[in-house]
Amino acid sequence: MKIAFSLDTVNRSYQEPNLNRTALKFYWDELFKLVGAGGFDAIEMPFSAMPKVRSWDPFSKAQLEARYGGAEPFAKQLKEAGISKVAGLFFTPSVGGPFGSASVASADGFVGGMKNTAEKLLAYAEELGCEYVIISASPEVSSMGGLLEKEEEVLDKLAAAYSELADKAGNIKICIRNEFWGILRGDKMHDFMAKVDERIGYCVDLAHVKIAGSDPVEFIRRAGSRIGCVSLTDTCFEDKAECWKQPNPLFPVTGATQIFRDLGQGGIDLKGVFAALKEAGFDGWATVSNRQSKQVSRGILRARYALNALEEV
Amino acid sequence: MAEKNIKYSFMNHWKTLPYKEIPNFRDFYYEDKTNYAYYQSWEQILNYTLGCGFEGIEIWPMAAPYIETFGSLKDFKDYVNSKGLGISGSFCGMGPGHIKENIPACVESVKKTVDLVAAVGGRHLNICPGVNYGEGGGPLTEDGIRNTIDCLNEMGRYAEDHGVLMGIHNEFFCIMNKDNHKRIIEATDPKYVHYCLDTAQVSIIGEDLCTFYDDYHDRIVTFHLKDTASPKMPDEVRYAASNPEIQDDGWRWFWEPGLGVLDFPGLFKLMKKHGFKGWATVETDGSPDLLASMAHSSYYIHTVLDKIYR
Numbered sequence: 001m002k003i004a005f006s007l008d009t010v011n012r013s014y015q016e017p018n019l020n021r022t023a024l025k026f027y028w029d030e031l032f033k034l035v036g037a038g039g040f041d042a043i044e045m046p047f048s049a050m051p052k053v054r055s056w057d058p059f060s061k062a063q064l065e066a067r068y069g070g071a072e073p074f075a076k077q078l079k080e081a082g083i084s085k086v087a088g089l090f091f092t093p094s095v096g097g098p099f100g101s102a103s104v105a106s107a108d109g110f111v112g113g114m115k116n117t118a119e120k121l122l123a124y125a126e127e128l129g130c131e132y133v134i135i136s137a138s139p140e141v142s143s144m145g146g147l148l149e150k151e152e153e154v155l156d157k158l159a160a161a162y163s164e165l166a167d168k169a170g171n172i173k174i175c176i177r178n179e180f181w182g183i184l185r186g187d188k189m190h191d192f193m194a195k196v197d198e199r200i201g202y203c204v205d206l207a208h209v210k211i212a213g214s215d216p217v218e219f220i221r222r223a224g225s226r227i228g229c230v231s232l233t234d235t236c237f238e239d240k241a242e243c244w245k246q247p248n249p250l251f252p253v254t255g256a257t258q259i260f261r262d263l264g265q266g267g268i269d270l271k272g273v274f275a276a277l278k279e280a281g282f283d284g285w286a287t288v289s290n291r292q293s294k295q296v297s298r299g300i301l302r303a304r305y306a307l308n309a310l311e312e313v
Numbered sequence: 314m315a316e317k318n319i320k321y322s323f324m325n326h327w328k329t330l331p332y333k334e335i336p337n338f339r340d341f342y343y344e345d346k347t348n349y350a351y352y353q354s355w356e357q358i359l360n361y362t363l364g365c366g367f368e369g370i371e372i373w374p375m376a377a378p379y380i381e382t383f384g385s386l387k388d389f390k391d392y393v394n395s396k397g398l399g400i401s402g403s404f405c406g407m408g409p410g411h412i413k414e415n416i417p418a419c420v421e422s423v424k425k426t427v428d429l430v431a432a433v434g435g436r437h438l439n440i441c442p443g444v445n446y447g448e449g450g451g452p453l454t455e456d457g458i459r460n461t462i463d464c465l466n467e468m469g470r471y472a473e474d475h476g477v478l479m480g481i482h483n484e485f486f487c488i489m490n491k492d493n494h495k496r497i498i499e500a501t502d503p504k505y506v507h508y509c510l511d512t513a514q515v516s517i518i519g520e521d522l523c524t525f526y527d528d529y530h531d532r533i534v535t536f537h538l539k540d541t542a543s544p545k546m547p548d549e550v551r552y553a554a555s556n557p558e559i560q561d562d563g564w565r566w567f568w569e570p571g572l573g574v575l576d577f578p579g580l581f582k583l584m585k586k587h588g589f590k591g592w593a594t595v596e597t598d599g600s601p602d603l604l605a606s607m608a609h610s611s612y613y614i615h616t617v618l619d620k621i622y623r
Binding site for chain 2: 021023024025026027055056236248250251255256257258261265294295
C-alpha cells in the first residue's frame with residue numbers, strides 16, 4: 001500500500017486560514033515543505049475546472065501554468081520539498097451552474113457535465129503523472145432537485161459515462177466516491193458497483209462510509225478487489241438527525257461540529273481498516289485526508305502519528 | 314455627549330460564516346480546544362464588531378450565498394439590526410465597462426449588487442471602476458475613458474433611483490489609474506457618481522491623501538480607512554501584468570490605520586473642516602488576524618482620531 005497526503009486539508013472557502021493567505025505563493029511553498037517534513041512523499045489534490053483568481057493553488061491546469069510554469073517545474077518544486085509524486089486528483093460534479101437549476105436539470109445534462117469535467121480532470125491527471133482520479137458519484141442530494149426522481153436513469157447514465165471515461169483513462173484508475181450526502185451513500189454503493197465497468201474502482205472514504213451508517217471494515221471486505229483507492233478520513237459524527245438531506249451538510253443544522261477530524265482524532269477503527277485492506281490485497285494509494293482541519297500543520301503531524309502507530313503501515 | 318458625525322463600519326473580510334448562531338458553542342469548542350470555534354458564526358462576528366465599538370458592517374457580494382442561510386436578505390438585515398448594527402453598504406467591481414459592447418452586461422451585473430445593498434438597508438455601493446490595468450489592456454484609450462464614464466453614469470443613476478450612493482473606489486492596480494483618475498471623477502455626473510476614498514489605494518496610486526480629499530471632498534461620500542507603508546508606487550509596480558495586489562512573498566500593501574505611514578490626523582482635520590457626516594469603513598484586507606485588526610483599529614480611532622473629529 002502506498003500512502004499520500006491530500007491537499008484538501010486546505011480549506012479555501014472558510015475562515016481559517018483566510019482566503020488571502022491561501023492565495024499567496026509563500027503559503028503553498030511552505031505547505032509542500034510541511035507535507036514533506038511530515039513524511040509524506042506523495043500528494044493528492046482537488047481539481048478545479050474553474051481556477052480561482054488571485055490564487056497560487058495548483059488545482060487547475062491554468063493555475064499550474066500561470067503560477068508554476070507547468071508540470072515539470074511544479075514537480076521539481078515538489079521534489080525539493082520531499083514530495084516525489086502527485087498520486088491523484090479528485091472532483092465533485094455539480095447540478096446547476098452550466099447545467100441549469102436543479103429543478104429543471106436533466107440526467108443527460110448532469111452526466112454530460114460530469115463527463116465533460118472528468119475529461120479535463122483526466123487530462124490534467126495525465127500531465128501530472130497521477131495514478132488515480134476520484135469522481136464523486138453526485139453532489140449533495142439536497143441540490144439535486146428533480147434529478148432524485150430520475151435516480152435510476154441517472155445511475156444508468158453515470159455507469160455508461162464511467163465506461164467511456166475508462167476508455168480514455170489509460171493507466172489512470174478512475175475511482176468513485178460515495179459521500180454520505182450523495183445518491184450512493186453507504187452500502188448502496190455495492191449494488192451500483194456490481195453493474196459498473198470492472199475498470200472502475202471504489203474510492204473507500206472511511207468517514208463517509210461510517211457516517212452513512214456502514215461499517216468501514218465490512219465495506220472494505222465487500223469492495224474487495226474493486227478498491228481503487230482509499231481516503232483515510234476520520235470522524236466522530238453520528239448523523240442521527242439525517243443532516244445528509246439538508247443543504248450544506250458539512251455544517252449540520254443540529255449544532256456546530258467538525259464532521260471530518262484529523263486522522264486519528266475520530267472514531268474510525270484504523271487498525272481494523274488496515275488489516276482489512278491487507279486481507280483484500282490492496283496495493284494502491286491510501287491518502288490521508290484531513291478535511292476541515294483546524295490547523296493544517298498540526299493535522300499533518302497528527303496523521304503521521306496515527307500512521308506510525310499502525311504496524312501494518 | 315455631542316452627536317457623532319462619523320459612523321464606523323468594519324469590512325466583512327471574514328468572508329464565509331457557515332452558521333448563523335452556535336447554540337452548542339461550548340461542546341463545539343471542546344471538540345478540538347482551538348480558537349476556531351470563535352469564528353464560525355455571524356452572531357460571533359457581529360458581537361465582536363459591536364464590542365469593538367463599530368456601528369455597522371460592510372458586506373461583499375460574495376457573502377450573498379451565505380447570507381441566504383438566514384432565509385432572505387431582509388432576515389439578514391433584521392438579524393444584523395437586532396444586534397445593534399447597521400449595514401453601511403457593499404463593494405463590487407464595475408467589470409470591463411471600458412469596452413462599449415460590455416456596458417449593458419456590466420450595468421446589469423452592478424444593478425444586482427445595488428438591489429442587494431438596498432435590500433439590506435445599505436447606503437453605499439463602492440465600486441472598483443474597471444478591470445486590472447495589467448490584465449485588462451491598460452492604459453485606457455480615449456474611447457475607454459469615455460465608455461468608463463458612460464458606464465459609471467448609468468450605474469450611478471440606477472443606484473440613486475434605488476436610494477444607494479454609488480462611489481468610485483479606485484485601486485492602485487486598476488485600469489483607471491493615475492493618468493486619468495481625476496479626469497474621470499470630474500467627467501462623471503456628480504448627481505449620480507460619488508466617490509469612496511480608499512485612503513491606502515489612492516496613496517499608493519501616487520496622490521497625496523490630504524490634498525486629494527481637500528480637492529474632492531464634495532464628491533467623497535464615504536471612506537475605506539486603511540493604512541499603507543508603500544505610498545506612491547511606480548508605474549511598473551501598479552501596471553504589472555500579473556495581479557500586483559497579491560505579492561508572492563506575502564508583502565502587505567495594506568495595514569490597519571495607524572500601522573502605516575499615512576497622515577490620518579491630517580485627514581481628520583480636513584474632515585472636520587468640511588463637516589463630513591456619514592459612514593467610514595475600516596478595511597483590513599491582508600490581515601492574518603481580523604479580530605486583532607478590528608481591535609487595533611478601534612483603539613486607534615478612539616484614542617487618536619476621535620480627538621480630532623468624531
